[in-house]
Every structure is written in structure tokens, then in C-alpha cells.
Amino acid sequence: MRSCEQALAILDGGLAEDRYARGRGFWRLTDGCQVTLIHAEDLARIKRRLGLSLDAGEHRRNLVVSGLARTELRGSEIRIGEALFEWHRVRPPCGYLDRVSGAGTAKALGRSSGHCLRVCKTGLINVGDRVFV
Template sequence: MFNLLRNRWRQFSARLRHERDPERTGRLTGIFVATAAGAPMHSLECTQALVDQGLADDRYALGRGFWRLTDGCQVTLILAENLQAIERQHGLPLGAGQHRRNLVISGLVGVELRHRQLRIGEALLAWHRLRPPCGYLDRVSGSGMAKALGRHGGHCLRVREGGLIQVGDRVTLV
């Protein structure tokens, strides 16, 4: 019951913040790519977002990801604050990309992203849908990872305008 009330409060406060400050911003704190399904994630300082493909050198853009065609994401995103909470609560290491998401951002609330576009560096990305963790995550990152991420598994984005993105870039809701 407490979690339900807390989540509703977060959604309500995010709406209030948006009404007061429609141009909310956050920061890009991490970029991760893998060259193939199950390959280790590599941290990058910068990369190119490719229109209707994903991130350069990532499994999704290269067509080497583990997904069904109807379930694929061009770019995946997760919130740094959620990762920190999961690390504290479950004791799982997540700083080296074990979460298997491409972008890590801080300073925004997940509900703020829904049905919006995000400007990150030169790129414009559109929110597509939630990205819950799947059982494959446990096989690649270790048992219990999917359950730990739970409903904070992230978001799928589509690249609408390509360009360079770099760690430290401002993330602006459009």
C-alpha cells in the first residue's frame, strides 16, 4: 500500500513540476552499447544516434540484439536514481551496464518521459513505450537482475533526429 501511495505521489509531483516548468531538464550520465546479443556492455563517452536505427555500434542498430521484431527498441533508457535505489535495495552491481540499457539519465522522473520527446545533445528521441526486463536479462547479467529492475526496467525510445550525444549532455523534455 505504501509503494502505491508513494508512486501516485511521484506522478502527481511530476505533473506539478511540469506545469510550473514545462522545460524540465536532466543529465545524461551514461552511454552503454553491446555489439551483439549477450555481448558485454561497453561504456562510451559519446556516440552517434542514427535516425530510425539506434546508437552507432549497438546491437539494436546493427540488427544483432536479442528481441522479437515486434518487441525491439532502437534505444533503451533507464533512470540513474532507479539504478541507485536498486543497488541499495538488492546489492546488485549496476554501474558497468549490467542493466543492459543504452542510456542512463538523472534528474527526471519516469512518468515525465511518457509520450514526450527528449533532446539529448544533437539528437531528438521520442518515447515509444516502457521496457520491462525479461528473463534473458537474468541469463546475461545474473540471476535476480530482472526481478530487481522490476517495474523500473526502463523505456524504449526512437531516434527522430540523429546526432552526437555525450555523457554530461543536458536532457530536455520537448
């Protein structure tokens, strides 16, 4: 995983250069996630409670957002920058996470492991863009 300042969300494809959009890396087509998102508050809570820091993409989610209730996204359209997304489902952690970030990481994330989104409108997203639900 790598951090970037800007990404292009592609209609029905995911983020340009991402493993889901390119069909590369560790994932399965049946995962059905074009874009994954996690809440910064959940990452902070895990760090406080368990001392587990998932910085620099170790959580294996595409986007990190803050200031939204987890339930606020369910069934919603989400605009970030120029792109429009549709909430698809909760994204449970996968076992591969333990291999790359250490044993117990997937369990620590549990129900706080993020969401799957579908791209409904192609557009650029940037670090710091506001999220509209």
C-alpha cells in the same frame, strides 16, 4: 555491453554500432526499441534495497539519465545532445538479463527497467549532455 563517451543516434535506426541498429546480439526485432534508457536513481534504489549493483552496462540499457521523474518522459520528445528522441514505451526487463547479470536481476528491476525511445533526429550524444523534455 560497453561504455562509451559519445554515440551517434541515427534517425529510425538507433545508436550506431549498437545491437539494435546492427541487428546483432541477443534481441528480437519484435522488441521494437531503437534506444533504451534507464534512470540512475532507479539503479541506485535497487543497489540500496537489494545490494544489486548493475554497473558497467549490466542493466543492458543504452543510456543512463538522472534528475528526471520516470513519468516525465511518457509521451514526450526528449533532446539529448544533438539528437531528438520520442518516448515509445516502458521497457520491461528480459529474461536474458538473468543469464548475464545473475538470477533475480530482471525481477529486481521490475517496473524500474527503463524506457524505449525512437530516434527522430540524427545527432551526436555525449556523456554529460543535458536532457530536455
